[in-house]
Amino acid sequence: MSYNGSIPASGAGGPGSIPGTPKYKRKAQSAKRKSQNKRKAQSAKRKRKRKVQRAKLKELKYMEKNQQLKYRAYKFSVKIVKFTSKFSNKRIFWSISDQLIRSATSIGANIIEAQAASSKRDFIRFYEIALKSANETKYWLALLRYATDVDKKEINQLLKEANEISKILGASLLTLKGKR
Secondary structure, rough: OOOOOOOOOOOOOOOHHHHHHHHHHHHHHHHHHHHHHHHHHHHHHHHHHHHHHHHHHHHHHHHHHHHHHHHHHHHHHHHHHHOOOOOOOOOOHHHHHHHOOOOOOOHHHHHHHHOEEEEOHHHHHHHHHHHHHHHHHHHHHHHHHHHOOOOOHHHHHHHHHHHHHHHHHHHHHHOOOOOO
């Protein structure tokens, strides 16, 4: 190819590629902005990814704690059933053992029901019911401790477990409601 003296309109060697020309400056600024925007987009993408990862980790930790609570409530229910099966067949124990079994087994049942809730509001409501059942269980155990001659040591252990479960439920409710 021979040189005919004219400057090509675009491409390599065109007026836009000559340093110092306004078109060259605009292209350089545009390339710089694109590079900056690309870095900003990548940074924002990394931030979103980290935020999602933190949320997933938090959810996994919560699910693990919830699994532990569910298992603990189940074991507590089993202990209550075994405990009440030791009662004599006196009339006084009929209603107390019935109410104690109902309230103690209701704790775990409502925790499991909360996991199948269709909304956060429902989830909170089932946890509130579970907390009320735990408090009712403490009442029946305390009544047994002071009104009957049943093994006080075993009642105290059951009361301690009921108290711990109710504290966990109460703390979970505060967290769920955003008050802690």
